[in-house]
Amino acid sequence: MADLLDPEGASDCSPLDRVVASLRGQQTLIVLDNCEHVIQAATDVVAPILAAVPACKVIVTSREPLKIPGECVYKVPPLEVPLREQRSRNAARKIAVQQFLDRARSVNAQFA
Known part of the structure; x- marks a missing residue:
């Protein structure tokens, strides 16, 4: 830098x-x-x-704060992911899966 x-x-x-x-x-x-x-x-x-x-x-971005003067910490909750036992069509309703699919399809429109 x-x-x-x-x-x-x-x-x-x-x-x-x-x-x-x-x-x-x-x-x-x-x-x-x-x-x-x-x-x-x-x-x-x-x-x-x-x-x-x-x-x-x-x-x-970190799981730990820097602990310096003036720092503002914004806790971001984890994305919701499907449970193991959920069927794949229900899994696609979870935001983490939707974001993964969006990213994958932006690279390869044929991704399924």
Whole structure:
């Protein structure tokens, strides 16, 4: 990320300092997905960015909160899935199955 934001980055600065410097004065949205297995590293990156760049917004998906000042946690319930004993036609009524089928058909219209 640091090389992308500042390819000429100063060698005496840390990558995080380079990212922060590149973001200053900009409105930016950063999205970090599936962070539960790297929650401390995500916290170590996000907290200083938000402290230094007030116009920056960050969305983090994780099963664990970052536990940083100003964090808003939105709990998203799991999608409803069919029970093992349900027949396949009833299973297609569940939102998780519908979303899977929609995605599969967007790749292959013949998917059944």
